[in-house]
Amino acid sequence: MATEEAAIAYAMWVSDDFYLKVIRAFIALRNDKVSEAKALAQDSKELKGLKPIARNWLEKLDNPKQGQTLTECLKNLDFRLGTKQVSAKALNGVLKSGRIANPFYSRKIDGRGQPVFDISSGGWMTSFNPKGLENGYYRLQANHYNGQEGLKVLTKGYEWLKSNKVELVRLCAKGGL
Secondary structure, three states: OHHHHHHHHHHHHHOHHHHHHHHHHHHHHHOOOHHHHHHHHHHOOOOOOOHHHHHHHHHHHHOOOOOEOHHHHHHHHOOEEOOEEOOHHHHHHHHHHOOOOOOOEEEOEOOOOOEOEEOOOOEEOEEEOHHHHHOOOEEEEEEEEOOEEEEEEOHHHHHHHHHOHHHHHHHHHHOOO
């Protein structure tokens, strides 16, 4: 929120036209129109000094060979429980718990088409959701953590996180269980 306020204050200081562009870009982002906001930012002459950071972030999100980490997406979307930032670990726990259908994880299925229960954890085993991978919500990242695969969020995945933010934060507050 502070970044948004600073951007608006800066825009008001630069010019009326620039102020209107910034406001329209924020409205586009709030309405889940990421590409429209990106186009508005690219058209702005006043953003020469600021543009590479935001543009680079969005380009990584758009690039199927790159993507953004879950942590970066949470920071950008301002996932908070009160004043505390929601951790990627907490969100990952919620996504893996199966409490909310999502494009990132699904229950692991055995050869008979039945979900696999993990006795040691007391929950269902999960794996990366193949439909989310196929449809461009994320890409796999090899050797992410302790030699295990991780994921990098792409534009569709970011938009899904944004549209489900309230429910995800609520589930993180409950621990995703």
